[in-house]
Amino acid sequence: MSGSARPLLSRVADSVFWMGRYMERAENVARFIGVNLNLQLDLPLDPAHQWQPLIDTSGDTEVFKERYGHATQDNVISFLAYDAENPNSIYSCLTSARENARSVRETISSEMWEQVNTMYLHLQTQREMPNPEWLPEVFRGIRMGSHLFQGLTDATMTHNEAWHFTRLGRKMERADKTSRILDVKYFMLLPSVRDVGTPYDDIQWSAVLKSVSGFEMYRKKYGRITPRDIVEFLILDREFPRSVHYCIRSADESLHAITGVPMGSYKYPSEQLMGLLRSELDFTSVGSIIRQGLHEYLDALQVKMNLIDARVSEDFVARISSRPQEQSQTQSQAHAGTGN
Amino acid sequence: MRFDNYQNDNFHDEMFDASGVARPEARLLLETIQNLEDGQLERCQRAAERLLLQLGITFNVYGDSHGTERIFPFDLIPRIVRAQEWDWIERGLKQRIFALNAFIDDIYHGQKILKDKVIPDEVIHSAIFYRQQCMGINPPGGIWCHITGTDLVRHGDGQIYVLEDNLRVPSGVSYVLENRDLMKRTFPQVFEGLRVRPVDDYPSKLLETLNSIAPKGAADNPTVVVLTPGIYNSAYFEHSFLAQQMGVQLVEGRDLVVQDNVVWTRTTKGLRKVDVIYRRIDDDFLDPKAFRPDSLLGVPGLVDAYRAGNVALANAPGNGVADDKVVYAYVPDMIRYYLGEDAILPNVPTYLCWRDADRQHVLGNLDKLVVKAANEAGGYGMLVGPHATEAQRAEFAEKVKENPRNYIAQPTLALSRVPTLIDDHLEGRHVDLRPYILYGSKDINVVPGGLTRVALRKGSLVVNSSQGGGSKDTWVLAAEAGGAQ
Numbered sequence: 001m002s003g004s005a006r007p008l009l010s011r012v013a014d015s016v017f018w019m020g021r022y023m024e025r026a027e028n029v030a031r032f033i034g035v036n037l038n039l040q041l042d043l044p045l046d047p048a049h050q051w052q053p054l055i056d057t058s059g060d061t062e063v064f065k066e067r068y069g070h071a072t073q074d075n076v077i078s079f080l081a082y083d084a085e086n087p088n089s090i091y092s093c094l095t096s097a098r099e100n101a102r103s104v105r106e107t108i109s110s111e112m113w114e115q116v117n118t119m120y121l122h123l124q125t126q127r128e129m130p131n132p133e134w135l136p137e138v139f140r141g142i143r144m145g146s147h148l149f150q151g152l153t154d155a156t157m158t159h160n161e162a163w164h165f166t167r168l169g170r171k172m173e174r175a176d177k178t179s180r181i182l183d184v185k186y187f188m189l190l191p192s193v194r195d196v197g198t199p200y201d202d203i204q205w206s207a208v209l210k211s212v213s214g215f216e217m218y219r220k221k222y223g224r225i226t227p228r229d230i231v232e233f234l235i236l237d238r239e240f241p242r243s244v245h246y247c248i249r250s251a252d253e254s255l256h257a258i259t260g261v262p263m264g265s266y267k268y269p270s271e272q273l274m275g276l277l278r279s280e281l282d283f284t285s286v287g288s289i290i291r292q293g294l295h296e297y298l299d300a301l302q303v304k305m306n307l308i309d310a311r312v313s314e315d316f317v318a319r320i321s322s323r324p325q326e327q328s329q330t331q332s333q334a335h336a337g338t339g340n
Numbered sequence: 341m342r343f344d345n346y347q348n349d350n351f352h353d354e355m356f357d358a359s360g361v362a363r364p365e366a367r368l369l370l371e372t373i374q375n376l377e378d379g380q381l382e383r384c385q386r387a388a389e390r391l392l393l394q395l396g397i398t399f400n401v402y403g404d405s406h407g408t409e410r411i412f413p414f415d416l417i418p419r420i421v422r423a424q425e426w427d428w429i430e431r432g433l434k435q436r437i438f439a440l441n442a443f444i445d446d447i448y449h450g451q452k453i454l455k456d457k458v459i460p461d462e463v464i465h466s467a468i469f470y471r472q473q474c475m476g477i478n479p480p481g482g483i484w485c486h487i488t489g490t491d492l493v494r495h496g497d498g499q500i501y502v503l504e505d506n507l508r509v510p511s512g513v514s515y516v517l518e519n520r521d522l523m524k525r526t527f528p529q530v531f532e533g534l535r536v537r538p539v540d541d542y543p544s545k546l547l548e549t550l551n552s553i554a555p556k557g558a559a560d561n562p563t564v565v566v567l568t569p570g571i572y573n574s575a576y577f578e579h580s581f582l583a584q585q586m587g588v589q590l591v592e593g594r595d596l597v598v599q600d601n602v603v604w605t606r607t608t609k610g611l612r613k614v615d616v617i618y619r620r621i622d623d624d625f626l627d628p629k630a631f632r633p634d635s636l637l638g639v640p641g642l643v644d645a646y647r648a649g650n651v652a653l654a655n656a657p658g659n660g661v662a663d664d665k666v667v668y669a670y671v672p673d674m675i676r677y678y679l680g681e682d683a684i685l686p687n688v689p690t691y692l693c694w695r696d697a698d699r700q701h702v703l704g705n706l707d708k709l710v711v712k713a714a715n716e717a718g719g720y721g722m723l724v725g726p727h728a729t730e731a732q733r734a735e736f737a738e739k740v741k742e743n744p745r746n747y748i749a750q751p752t753l754a755l756s757r758v759p760t761l762i763d764d765h766l767e768g769r770h771v772d773l774r775p776y777i778l779y780g781s782k783d784i785n786v787v788p789g790g791l792t793r794v795a796l797r798k799g800s801l802v803v804n805s806s807q808g809g810g811s812k813d814t815w816v817l818a819a820e821a822g823g824a825q
Contacts, residue, residue: 006563007607009595102396103571106584110395117396161608258608316608 008161012107014317015100016162019108020153020169022097023116026090027146028177029080032057034139035211040073042203051076057177057184058088077135082127090142091127094120108166109156112149119145164254168312171254175247176305181211182234183298186227205230212242231294232286244301245281251308252278258316270311277304342373342381342766343759352496352756353768354419365422365817372530373417385416385761388526397518399574399805413810414519416527419758419771419792423819429492429500429775430786432685435675437488437777437784440505440662442678444484447661448474458677459670466745467667468715469508469660471623473630477647479656480553481781486654487546487618488777489513489790492685496754501688503753503772505668507659509620512791512811513776514578517542517585519791519813535818537788542776543585545787546618549780550586553652554615562615564588565605567596569621569637574806579620593621598641601648616652617642623657630657665714665748666692689751693744702740702749706733709749711740724801726752755801758812760794770795772803773814789814 032054040050051071055064058080067085068075083089087096098120105113119142126138150170157163185208205225209215214233217240222229237243252274256263259271266272289297348356355366362370373381389411392398398409421429446453447464448471454461464470489510491503520539524531547564554562568579570592583590589605597604597611604611619626625635630643645651661667669690672683691698691709702709706725713721723736740747757768775790792812793803803809 006589007609007612009589009591010606010608011592011595012589013608099571102576102580104590105396105580106566106588106590110584113396114394118394121393 005160008107008165010317012104012162013165014313015104016107017165017169017312019097019100019104019116020166021173022093022100023146023149024170024173025088025177026093026097027143028174029058029088029090029093030139030142030146031213032181032211033077033080034136034143035207037073037136037139038210039203039207053184054080057180059180060086060088078130081138082130091123094123094142104162107162109152111152111156115145115149115152119149161258164257165316168251168254168258171247171251172305172309174242175244175251176302178212178234178242178247179244179298179301179305181208182231183295185211186231186294201225209233214240214242228286228290231289235289236281236284236286248274248278248281255312268311268315270308270315273304273308273311277301277308343370346759346766347768348757349768350496351754351768351770352494352498354494354756354758354771363420365420368533369418369420369530372532379764381416381761382764384527388414388416388522391522391525395518397515397577399577400572412515412805413796414522415760415769415794415796415810415812416523417759417761417766418523418530418813418815419773421773421789421814421816423817425500426788426816428684432502432683433490433775433777433786434784435679435681435684436490436502436505436671437485437779439675439678440488440507440671441483441485441779443674444507444656444659444662445482446678448477448658453674453677456677458673459667463664463666463670464661467661467664469623469658469663471631471658471661473643474656474658477656477658478649480555480649480652483553483779483781484656484659485662486549486553486656486779488779489774490777492773492775493688493753494756494773496756500685501753502671502685503688504665505663505671506774507662508655509622510774510776511575511578511620512774512793513542513787514581515811516776516787516789516791516814518581519811523813534815536815537818539787539789542787543582545778545785546582547586547588548782549778549785550616550618550652550654552780552782553654555649555652558615563605563613564616564618565591565596565614567591567593567617567619567621567639569593569625573620575620582618593637593639596639596642598639598645601641601645601650603639603642603645603651614651616654618654623660626653626657660715663715665690665712666694666745669748688753691749693740693747693749698749699740699744702747703737705749706737708752710752711736711747711749714746714748720806722802724752727801753801755795755803758792758794760796760812762798767798769798770801770803771812788816 036050036054048071051073054076055061055071063086064071064079068079079086079089081090084091084095086092094116098116101108101113101116122141126134153163153166185204202225205227206215208230209218212234218230218233222233233240233243235244238245240246253263255271255274259267261267261271264275266275346356348358348360355363355370357363392411392414398411400409443453453459454464485507487510489506489512491506492500493503494500516539550564551562564586565588566579566583568576568590570576573579580590591605595605596614597606603614603617605614621637624632625637627638627640627642628635629640631638642651643657646653646657669687669692672687675681675683691702693699693702702711706723709725711723711725716722723732725733755770755772758771759766760769771792771794773790773792776787778785792814793805793809794812795801795803795808796810797808800808
């Protein structure tokens with residue numbers, strides 16, 4: 001075989017992207033539920049306040065209401081963890097991650113396949129015989145399983161184009177989830193001005209940080225818990241791996257590794273949008289975010305990330321039908337629009 | 341201990357001779373098994389099954405919309421083949437593939453064998469898988485059947501016969517490799533002291549074969565792909581496994597496009613040319629322009645590109661004509677006709693129902709014979725006379741009378757048996773053997789051994805995975821230096 005890299009099939013690019021994305025989604029949902037289970041031991045609230053935000057975070061408020069009515073611990077957990085009809089449940093995410101992995105088994109490493117397959121089989125067993133006592137352990141298992149999958153991806157797969165698509169999917173998903181949990185919780189916590197500075201407030205905000213595994217790292221950096229610092233940490237931090245900024249930066253790196261275009265310039269529309277978002281995050285301050293209104297800011301952020309997703313799909317996955325020689329023409333045309 | 345109550349039940353047993361004494365080649369293995377602690381065999385067996393599930397070595401069950409996956413049951417006790425016998429099988433298979441390939445090439449060119457009246461004209465023209473579209477095609481090197489999985493069985497007389505040739509898209513070779521791997525992982529102690537011939541180089545040999553048939557003008561390193569119908573196909577695991585082991589791309593029909601009679605893959609960087617396609621899609625679905633127009637799995641224009649010599653297909657379309665069970669009956673004649681030799685491996689005696697005398701015999705002896713549709717596989721469309729009810733036999737008699745061309749009959753073979761772990765002890769179960777033969781432009785290669793399929797249901801003669809079959813590792817022993825073995 002020649003040593004030169006073979007370009008990736010568009011279908012395979014799509015599958016590894018979604019494999020990474022669904023695995024990350026499963027992990028995040030598991031972490032949200034786990035934190036909430038823990039939180040209610042400290043703060044027994046009425047279930048609507050306790051569990052409804054989880055549904056809101058997943059963006060499935062309407063569907064949930066229609067199918068289950070009022071939020072309770074049991075029905076939220078069964079909706080978010082086990083419901084096969086909810087495409088964002090942990091079960092559906094693992095099923096989709098596995099299905100995607102199965103369709104690209106020859107591209108990923110055997111270890112990665114075995115890990116996603118094992119996680120799926122475990123969850124299936126637990127789904128058939130749910131036991132409330134095991135719940136914390138189930139969600140911990142999903143989180144650790146996802147970390148193991150990520151470790152295997154980094155350590156057993158060549159960091160080639162397919163790997164970068166997996167990473168792109170994972171980072172886009174993570175940025176999305178971090179921004180959503182912040183949006184939902186901020187909206188919920190901010191009106192209760194009377195609670196500012198009380199233990200109640202502290203516990204709630206700590207829970208937000210724990211939902212993205214950020215509590216300890218936040219403490220080291222800021223010490224005191226304040227909403228403003230949390231916003232800065234979760235959106236703009238340059239070193240915390242679940243901050244929106246950090247995720248978009250890695251996504252941008254992977255996108256450029258895929259195209260071969262130097263960082264800071266662009267050939268494809270997806271690169272342009274990603275670069276715009278990244279530089280905005282590079283140079284925005286928390287003050288300007290708060291002035292703009294956090295909810296408005298996060299809303300705009302979501303729109304931008306959705307656009308990037310759509311463009312990535314159009315640029316690399318939608319039927320590309322140019323041959324090498326024709327493509328060099330489109331390439332040179334695209335270069336004419338390069339930003340630097 | 342475990343073999344205390346073991347009975348041959350008057351069948352040929354691959355491990356014990358008729359008097360119940362272990363065959364020389366099986367002695368060491370039997371000793372190892374006898375010396376295992378209580379329960380160890382069962383533990384190894386369970387570990388192997390868990391591993392299969394965890395590794396995702398499963399097949400999809402047809403007709404199940406939920407995409408139910410099952411493991412192909414694996415039995416730990418291997419089947420042993422003596423070196424000498426294997427040499428004979430290997431020679432026989434090479435001879436047979438040579439003749440079959442010459443036959444297919446002849447059928448799609450001058451049809452000399454029909455003109456010389458060795459095979460009746462109407463047999464070929466009524467064969468369902470005869471493809472008019474393939475007339476005049478010249479595949480690279482004149483090779484049509486690159487990958488074959490011939491089914492062999494041993495009858496009660498101790499003789500090995502060829503049951504089927506499978507020249508279209510034979511599956512199962514991944515299980516040969518995985519079974520060996522599974523044995524080494526869960527039951528390593530049984531290999532001690534034995535020289536079992538390795539099978540691991542099959543993917544390399546397959547890649548060599550595929551590279552060797554690249555069209556003229558392809559690069560030094562031709563682009564080879566495996567074409568699969570997709571993840572819901574029952575053999576999907578094998579397709580992805582082989583692509584992975586060869587380090588080539590696994591593609592679906594929608595990943596390919598034909599422009600100006602050249603086949604391209606759709607990649608993130610535009611279109612890339614393809615030279616060789618190991619296709620695991622049936623002829624019918626390969627190209628909606630050439631075959632079934634409603635196929636969504638195939639690639640429009642693929643056969644034109646193939647005919648133009650711009651891409652190689654393995655196996656070639658049109659091979660199915662030789663899989664017809666009526667045509668099968670003429671293989672010994674083909675060998676004589678093309679090679680001037682007698683067949684090394686015998687056919688099972690076959691009655692062709694379109695011959696009046698044969699049909700009368702078949703209808704009068706339905707309770708003793710196995711009747712098969714000429715173009716079915718997987719254990720479907722078949723009547724095992726001695727095991728069938730009166731009503732089933734009557735129904736088949738009607739089918740035979742209605743369409744005699746489509747039916748053949750063979751004596752019910754007493755397939756040989758191999759000890760198989762049933763609960764906590766060993767019982768004999770019937771087996772067949774499917775060796776895999778690779779025919780490239782340089783040489784013919786036969787994997788030592790092949791897939792031993794075992795009918796796990798007591799008394800059953802049907803070994804197909806869709807009908808309660810499992811598989812075993814197959815050990816071809818290396819010849820002893822002194823030739824004693």
